[in-house]
Amino acid sequence: MTPDDTPVPLRIARQAARTPDATAVSAPGGELTYRTFDRRARAVAGELRAAGAGPEDTVLVGTDRGADWAVAVLGAWYAGAAPLLVDPAAPEERLRTLLDAAGTRYAVVTGHPAAAALRRRSGGELFWAGTRGDLPDAAAEPAAVAPGSLAYVLFTSGSTGRPKPVAVGHAGLARQTGALAARYGLTAADRVLQFAAPAFDVSLEEALPTWCTGGTAVFVDDNLAPPAELEPFLARRHVTLVNLPTPYWAQWAKDLARSPRPLPPALRHVVIGSDAGRTADLDRWYAAGGPPVTSAYGLTESTITATCHETRPGPPAGSADSTGPADSAHSAGSSDEVIPLGLPLEGVRAYVLDGAMEPAADDEAGELYLAGPCLARGYHGRPALTAERFVADPFAAPGERMYRTGDRVRRASDGTLRFLGRTDDQVKIRGHRVELKEVETAVAAHPDVVDVVARAVPHRGEPRVVAYVAAAPGRTLDGEALRRHVAARVPGHLVPARTCVLPALPRTPGRDEVAGHPRGHV
Incomplete structure (x- = not known):
């Protein structure tokens, strides 16, 4: 099957036309149908476009999580621009630094005082807070964004002491969104939890495959903290899929082991990521009757997820059907190991290279390099840093690049990647x-x-x-x-x-x- 390079905002617009009365956003402050979601995004786009925003421009999204965030992101895309994803609660000095680093002149700002204070900036920036209300005369038709154009910018920690603005293109985002929608079997019946913070790129991974398949993004309450409080929320909102930080999910598994109880009935799949998981927590999870778990690995530079490892409950250890602790079946009593990184997503090339940039043999350690359409364009406005980390791919056609992840891995004979550690001082x-x-x-x-x-x-x-x-x-x-x-x-x-x-x-x-x-x- 040929991968679909149709940009995500166009897919969402088409979905809104197909199912205008379906619920796109369910948030503590209310719900948005696809019709209302689309109309408000067009309103934002009209205001931004009237102020001069267009392709390759960034738009700071300084909103609380929920409907405002969803409308601001889609509105920036409808204008042809790229959202700059930040934490609106970050100190004002930090937000100013990020704005300057990204060269941002436009913003959609609501909510936190630090973000709202940016309205006082001079220089002609547009700070438009009207993500609600009637459709104004300036409403815009969604821009026809090119696959190679800028989709969003998100900052990661910098080894030089400066935050790094990662620039992701629409082609990579479209491929990743389609691949994950297929991997998780998403349909219009799914209600996917929106758990990640707005400045974390997993927030896009949660929302975009959902909206491109006609499902509902269910935004969690900011005050929701421990897993015990999450369970009744999931049950009330009939959530079918969650994407959680690995430590949070691990705590949930431990809580269930200490206090067994039924899990939310609609929950059919759990995705974990951001940190390495342990097979002992899988054992606890499946002993409690939990649904299948997929462990996802990736980086902002690889357009979020690059590899997945799918797990399922296995037979009890020592039973006639047990074949021991396999990668895809973890049963009570199996040894505690790190969950593998798994296999690359469709279109992702993963190389394990030694110090001489030659492929490492199976089961030998090497550094992981990622390549393919998944790669980000580079670091926004920092060509030297881009050239350092995004290097020529000697195993592909001229002009192809690969990204040095800094992760030490080994590849098993079946292709499964296993994490061994870092090559530098980076920590999670x-x-x-x-x-x-x-x-x-x-x-x-x-x-x-x-x-x-x-x-x-x-x-x-x-x-x-x-x-x-x-x-x-x-x-x-x-x-x-x-x-x-x-x-x-x-x-x-x-x-x-x-x-x-x-x-x-x-x-x-x-x-x-x-x-x-x-x-x-x-």
Whole structure:
């Protein structure tokens, strides 16, 4: 079957024309039919286009999750522009930095005070908050976006201390959306949980395949926290599929093991990602009667998901039907291992290369490179960084590229990829990629800090970042006050969980160490 390169916004517009009265958005503040969703997005597009927004322009989406976010994203696309996905609750200084880095002149802003404060910026930016109301005269027909044009920009942590604006094209987004809709068997009857934060690209992965197949995106309440509170919500809203951060799902599995109870009856599939899962949690999940779980792996640079590993409940260990702990069948009593990364999605090429850029043999460790239409265009406005990470693909036609993931993996004889670790200092904090250099840069911005080293340390089975700092001569530092200073300027996942103030930071010539601890070692 030939992959469908039809851009996602056009698919959504066609779906709205086919099923105008079906529910597209179900959120705490109310519901939107496809007709209303489409009309409000056209209204946003009209305002943006009248102000000059068009192809290759970015539009900051500074809204709460829910209907406003959905309308703002689709409205930016209908204008021919690209949403800039940010956390509207981020400190204003951080939002200004992201706006400047992306060269953004337009925004749809509602909700949080930090985002609303950006209205005071000068320079002709458009900050249009009318994602509700009647269709104005300026309403626009959806723009005919080209497959190679800019679809969205999202920032990830930067190894140089600066956040990296990843620029994703419409062709890659269209391929990924279609592949996942098919992989999960989505139909108009599905009600898919919208759990991810607006600044996390998984929010698009949850919503877009749903809207392209006529289903309903069910937005979770921002105040919903523990899994025990999620279950009745899923039951009330008749949710059929959820996409959850792996640590959150793992906690859910452990809760079920401690307190067995029926799961929401409509729930038919669970997708997990952002961190490596464990087979012991699969055992707990399936022992509780949970539906099939797919573990998804990918990066913003690969247009979100690149590989999937599908699991299912297996026969009890030691039974006549048991063949031992296989990749696709995990039963009670199997050993606790890391869930594999699995196999590439349709159209994704995955290479495991050694230090000489040659293919590693089966079961030998190497760095994972991803290639194919899934790749992002690069880093917005940063050609040197793009050239460093998106390199020529020697195994494909001239002009093809591949992305260096920095992940160490090995490939089994059946093609299954297994995660082994990182080749650098990058860590995952609550599902977010965090470069320790960016943490250090944020801490070093304090005027009384003369030196800082950040490292990841294990804490209750999860990494957390500790910053070791030294004060400038004649100055004193309070660790908690320093954390508050950093928290006022960067998002929460870049704030050290703990700061240790030392007279000086001892280092060794061969390794960057603090108090005998190698930097980046977990």
